[in-house]
Amino acid sequence: MKKIHNLMKKTANRLYRTAIQYSIAGRYNFVEKVIDEEHLIQILSTEYKPKYCVSFNAVWEAFIDLRRANLFSQLDQLYYKKDYSEYIILLVKNIHIIIHLNKTKYLSWAGLVTKGTELSKYYLGKAVYLHPIAINDITTAIIIEGYPDKADINLYLRNMTLRSKLLSPLEFGYLLLKDGEETYMRKLVKKSYFVSKLxxxxxxxxxxxxxxxxxxxxxxxxxxxxxxxxxxxxxxxxxxxxxxxxxxxxxxxxxxxxxxxxxxxxxxxxxxxxxxxxxxxxxxxxxxxxxxxxxxxxYRRQNLAQVLSLVFPSQYTQLTSVIEKAHQPLVFASWGPGDEIRFSQVYNILVRKNSNITITCEPRLHKILCELYPAVNFLPVNRTRRVNNECASIYDALPHKKLHHLMDNALFDSIERYDSISMLTDLLSEQIEIYLSAEQKYIQPPVACVKDIALKNEINELQKTGCKLVGISWRSSIMTTSRNEHYFTIEQLMSLLKLEGVIFVNLQYGDCAVELNELEEKHNIKIHNINIDHYNDFYSVINVMQGLDVIVSAGTTVLELAGLAGTPTYALTNSHGVSYRVSESHKDLWFSNIHYVPSMSHLTKCEVVNYISTELYRVFNEDKTKVINSK
Missing domain, CATH: 1.25.40 (Serine Threonine Protein Phosphatase 5, Tetratricopeptide repeat)
Structure with a gap:
């Protein structure tokens, strides 16, 4: 009898889930409708219990509609078509169903669509409450990065995660790591009572x-x-x-x-x-x-390569020989601007193989790249990690949901003019030996030409103080547990920031006001802010860098810009993942002015900072004739 009872219960539950999933529940008044935004926030931020209203007519209409309506398929289609207004309307209409069935990806997507608004916090909060692992998701990090008050949203998400009845020891660990509690977690994983729960x-x-x-x-x-x-x-x-x-x-x-x-x-x-x-x-x-x-x-295995082969089968190639023979080849830059800067050093190799080549570029890099490589035809193209409501119209005509990583509507409209297309990362392996064997690297730093008089005067005033000017950047604006391995906290930088006779200049992009205020209040240390747009005006950033004595940067776009600037630079990293870039003399594979701490992957982050601090002290105070890291 017990088996029969369990079978009946399981069957009834499955029928119930199916009926809800394949019907537009709001249409049949199964549950109350969302009245307004305040009501929606109440649903998202609390354990709100909806009022149910079931009638024979509602059930019958839902049954008839089973064959033609699938809520989640509709949401998928609207999201991937970038019809975000209709997506939000449909999601709000069915919010009780989505929450009841624990379909948290739709809540995270809603948070991304409404990125930067108050509602994004509540959508994301419900997602981490129902599915705590979402606290460590890259989408979550991107939404946080776009929120005006990061302290507020981080605290809210932390509290919603901790309130979740589904929080596992693993997800608790991720939450602590996200909050910088690595030392505590290392102790915790040695405790048998904790490990026994994993x-x-x-x-x-x-x-x-x-x-x-x-x-x-x-x-x-x-x-x-x-x-x-x-x-x-x-x-x-x-x-x-x-x-x-x-x-x-x-x-x-x-x-x-x-x-x-x-x-x-x-x-x-x-x-x-x-x-x-x-x-x-x-x-x-x-x-x-x-x-x-x-x-x-x-790199040829990556998902974007597969997408291009699927969408453009007659044009796409991964072979340099095909690009070399093409009449009008197009090469896509991809990934972030830092990767684009680094790999741009093979552009002169490619343009010598085919002078008709067109290479896409991040619009913020266009001026710099045109100055560096005048023989190359650069095409500024918008691309983004995630599409939200603000930029949907730029990407909504693309034929595949992942193409926004490479192009916008404007480029897609003209893609037929190119007889061969490839990604720069597809071609790298065939250029790297040529690049490494070249006696003289192809790149030269861009000409320093500060046209902004106020900026020029500010740099001059700092130089007149007689202090050494050290540019500093310690993290990315997008943070997850896996990404945090490569970044540092202000507290970990203290031995460096306490150096005397030094003015530290902020090269950090993104909102870091809270960190800088705490540094000044707790330690009476001030990092100087120069009034430029670090995120959008890369040319001015390079101009500032060229007025500095030294730069210390984590492995972000700032590090690659420092490489272009030519200023002596220390890479702030202990990651084994960048060891391939380090030569025997501890210099960078791509930029000879970037230096690495010896045996860095065997050191803690604080030990890396201590080494850099000691080295800078030596250079600035003991032997001013020596270049950083020259042994």
């Missing part, structure tokens, strides 16, 4: 987030339950082997992952992406092996 996959995930590869490997080798591993678990173990230099183990695991998930691989093109482990981690493996050609060739 399964193997969760334990591996947390150790990966804490960057504890040796411990992670021990846990894996004690279990090796491949059948229970998902792709993410394979990737975390593979990354740990790579970080520890156990490259044979990494290769063996790479092959096991391919065999395990061969029949379940989710990819647009197996020809382009035949492997399970993601291309970024495979790239780190080849960097660790010292094979830059194979490392850069892994």
């Amino acid at each position: 399964n193997v996959k969760q334990y591996i995930a947390l150790l990966s987030a804490l960057n504890m590869p040796s411990v992670l490997i021990k846990i894996h080798e004690r279990n090796k339950d491949y059948a229970s591993y998902d792709v993410k678990t394979f990737e975390r173990i593979y990354d740990a082997y790579t970080r520890e230099g156990l490259l044979d183990n990494a290769k063996a695991l790479f092959d096991i992952a391919d065999k395990t998930f061969f029949n379940n691989q989710k990819t647009l093109s197996k020809a382009i992406n035949p492997h399970i482990i993601n291309n970024k981690l495979e790239r780190h493996y080849w960097f660790a092996k010292g094979d830059l050609v194979k490392a850069y060739a892994t």
Whole structure:
């Protein structure tokens, strides 16, 4: 009887979920309608219980409508078509259903669509309440970055996450790491009472987030339950082997992952992406092996390459030889502006192979790139990580939901004029040997030409003080647990910021006012702000950089701009992921003015800062004739 009862209960529940999912519930008055924005915020920010109203007519109409209406398919279509106004209308109309069925991605999307508004906070708050892992999502980080009061939204999301009845020990760990509690978490993962609440996959995930590869490997080798591993678990173990230099183990695991998930691989093109482990981690493996050609060739596996092959099958190529012979080739710059700056050093190689080449560029970089590479035809093109309501009209005609990473409507309208198209990252592996073998690198810093008189005077006034001018940038504007590995906090910079006879100049883009105010209030240390738009006016940023004595920057766009500026620069990093860029003399592969701390990946962040502080003290006070890091 118990089995029959459970079966009936399960069947009834499934029918109920199906009826709700495949009907536009608001139309049949199953639940009360959202009255206004205040009512919506109440629903999103509390454990609000809707009033139900079911009638025979409503149930009958819903049954008839089953065959033609699918709420979630409609939401998907509206979102990917970038019809955001209709998306929000449909979502609000069915908000009770979405919450009841725990469809949190639609709430996160709504937060992204309304990015920068008060409502975005409440949409996202409900998403992390229902699905706490969303606190560590890149979409969440992007929404936070666009919110006017970051302290407010971070506190709200923290509280909503902690209130969640679904909060697991793993998600609790992510929340603490997001708040900078790494030291506490490292102690917690050694406590048996905490570890006992984690399964193997969760334990591996947390150790990966804490960057504890040796411990992670021990846990894996004690279990090796491949059948229970998902792709993410394979990737975390593979990354740990790579970080520890156990490259044979990494290769063996790479092959096991391919065999395990061969029949379940989710990819647009197996020809382009035949492997399970993601291309970024495979790239780190080849960097660790010292094979830059194979490392850069892994970019050809990325999702955007598959999208281009699908949408433009007759035009898309990954071969330099095809671009070289094309009458009108187009090469897409991709990723962020920092990557574009770094990889731009192969542009002179490409234009020598085909003078008709057109290369897209981030509009903020157009002036700089035209000055650096006058022989190249640059096409400024809008591209973005995520589309929201403000910019939807720029991307709403694109034929694939991912193309906004590469182009806008204007370029798509004229794409037929190009007989061959490729991404710069597709071509990198074939140019890297030429670049490295060149006796003299192709790039020269842009001419310093400060046309803004007020800016020029401000730099001159700082120089007249007799203090050393040090530019400083410590993090990105977009923060997640995995990204935070590469960034620093103000507290971690204290040994550097306490150097005497130094004026620190803020090169940080994004809102950092809270951090700077706390620094001044707690430690009486002031970082000088120069009145320029750090986010949009890269040319002025470079001009400021060229007036500084030294720059210290985390691995963001600021570091790459410093490379262009030519000012002596220290990379603020201890990440193994950038080790491939470091030469034997601790200089950068792409920019010789960028220096790295020796053995950085074996040091803590505070030890990296202490080394840089000591080195700057030596240069500024003991031997002013020496160049930074010259040994």
